[in-house]
Amino acid sequence: MKQDQAFELLTMGHNVFLTGPAGAGKTYLINRYRKWLDQKSIPVALTASTGIAATHIGGVTIHSWSGLGVKDGLSVYDLESLLEKKYLSDRVRGASVLILDEISMLSSRQFSALDDICRAFRAVDLPFGGLQLVLSGDFFQLPPIQSGYRQPNFAFESESWKNGRIKSCYLEEQFRQGGDGLSQVLADIRGGNVNTETKKILLSRLNKKPTGDIPPARLFTHNADVDAINNNELVKLPGPTKVYEMTGRGAKKLRETLARTILAPERLALKPDARVMFVRNNFEAGFVNGTMGIVVSFDRTGWPIVRLSDGKKITVAPETWRIEDDGKVKAEVSQLPLRLAWAITIHKSQGMSLDALEVDLSKAFVPGMGYVALSRARRLDGLNLLGINDLALQVEERISYAETKIKDMSSRFVLGLNNMTKDQKDKLVEKFITESKKEAPAKKLSTYAETKVLVEEGLVLADIAKQRGVTEETIISHLEKLREEIPDLEIDHFKPATNRFAKILEASQKCKSTKLSDIKKSLPASFSFKEIRLARLFFTK
Numbered sequence: 001m002k003q004d005q006a007f008e009l010l011t012m013g014h015n016v017f018l019t020g021p022a023g024a025g026k027t028y029l030i031n032r033y034r035k036w037l038d039q040k041s042i043p044v045a046l047t048a049s050t051g052i053a054a055t056h057i058g059g060v061t062i063h064s065w066s067g068l069g070v071k072d073g074l075s076v077y078d079l080e081s082l083l084e085k086k087y088l089s090d091r092v093r094g095a096s097v098l099i100l101d102e103i104s105m106l107s108s109r110q111f112s113a114l115d116d117i118c119r120a121f122r123a124v125d126l127p128f129g130g131l132q133l134v135l136s137g138d139f140f141q142l143p144p145i146q147s148g149y150r151q152p153n154f155a156f157e158s159e160s161w162k163n164g165r166i167k168s169c170y171l172e173e174q175f176r177q178g179g180d181g182l183s184q185v186l187a188d189i190r191g192g193n194v195n196t197e198t199k200k201i202l203l204s205r206l207n208k209k210p211t212g213d214i215p216p217a218r219l220f221t222h223n224a225d226v227d228a229i230n231n232n233e234l235v236k237l238p239g240p241t242k243v244y245e246m247t248g249r250g251a252k253k254l255r256e257t258l259a260r261t262i263l264a265p266e267r268l269a270l271k272p273d274a275r276v277m278f279v280r281n282n283f284e285a286g287f288v289n290g291t292m293g294i295v296v297s298f299d300r301t302g303w304p305i306v307r308l309s310d311g312k313k314i315t316v317a318p319e320t321w322r323i324e325d326d327g328k329v330k331a332e333v334s335q336l337p338l339r340l341a342w343a344i345t346i347h348k349s350q351g352m353s354l355d356a357l358e359v360d361l362s363k364a365f366v367p368g369m370g371y372v373a374l375s376r377a378r379r380l381d382g383l384n385l386l387g388i389n390d391l392a393l394q395v396e397e398r399i400s401y402a403e404t405k406i407k408d409m410s411s412r413f414v415l416g417l418n419n420m421t422k423d424q425k426d427k428l429v430e431k432f433i434t435e436s437k438k439e440a441p442a443k444k445l446s447t448y449a450e451t452k453v454l455v456e457e458g459l460v461l462a463d464i465a466k467q468r469g470v471t472e473e474t475i476i477s478h479l480e481k482l483r484e485e486i487p488d489l490e491i492d493h494f495k496p497a498t499n500r501f502a503k504i505l506e507a508s509q510k511c512k513s514t515k516l517s518d519i520k521k522s523l524p525a526s527f528s529f530k531e532i533r534l535a536r537l538f539f540t541k
Contacts, residue, residue, distance in 0.1 A: 010134065017169065019168065026136045026171060045095040046060070047066075072109050082120075082121075096437075104141045141372060186374060212355065215342075218343045219373050221345075221361075221365060243267065262333070264321075276293055276341050280337035284516070288353075329469060354376045369392060450468065452486075461476070516532055
């Protein structure tokens, strides 16, 4: 199925599962549909099964959105307790569309619990309470974590999936750049078509150093030795160790859950020459999740300076991960967006695209492990293969069987679309728009608009943050957005003192950059990132 055909199904209001290999454009299609929903004023909930995936799409975890939390399922008592929470009711009843990314990491029991929650809050005896369900993911990726020794059950194996009338859309167009053979290898493995040519491509990377200057991350099939390897390599380096502890605030259980869902460690020890990997996207600062680097030194404030494979140096400051509800922070943690990267488990690499990796697949012990590891590489020349066994080139039979059915179903939907007239399609789209708008409650002020009201009242930064129940950094983000949309908004009372603003502006002009990390390096340690961000609001004024 092509993207345009899947988009047609989405705009008709069908429950849809978007799947296909890496590079097929699943994320692009979700973003395209989100824009369409916004244009039609249809309220949408944007969620993902993991904190990392939620960060990538600018949403929240499905566990937070639904109130499911860390539970694998819900009892009658659990459901009754959730129904007493008005903020959850407003959230679930207020949406017309639920987008859920990385569906492979959600168990069948959790998926069914989500169905129960939506039905209960919306008081409609339809799958997911009548919400349009838009699922995205690839079941060839890692399965959901399950306690005990039971075989993990995927969401598609649940009764809620079967009853949900979910139309599977297998996206077959390939948008990944480059023809280096990696896409073909992955396609052969997932299709059960591994042949001599597949092995030839893989063996061309046997004991081959990846291109670039940054040593590769070593992926391991077992997690027992990963921390030991990283710690041992760190100990070998000369010089004192700098330790960074994760900080946080909010409800203890939520804070602990948040700390577990991100890849930044609670305690991070670093030295010069330590191999590190970024675990979050920050396009402005110049890194994304999976970017590799080496610590070269520390700045005057103690933050590490990391050299990337292209030679660029980045001063790394703490990032903050949050669980928010209607603009209110329920819990947050702050830590450097780094982890040691001499070694990492295949499981922890989920969701990453690595510049350089080294893996010994001769130790693969379950089908699918090789596919997951190889799909972490951005390019074939970024892979160093130390060994491989036949099991690493296999995938789980029930996933292969399910994919065959998904492809067949997708093909039937294409035929169905081709047999429909434009008038028939248009009528379904209009019906969906009308019904979705009727279900949506009147919109309250956006979180930015609420901040704007307080700005116009002349409140200072600390008072606005306190009244909104968010951090000052969040309010600054609101100010940046408001400044962009309303250039004439009066915000002069947030401008730093004249002499300090002049120094920040001079530093920006000197380094010919408006990036926080670049400006910070040109200033004394007394200048904080927060003060620089506030000053930056006035650079063009």
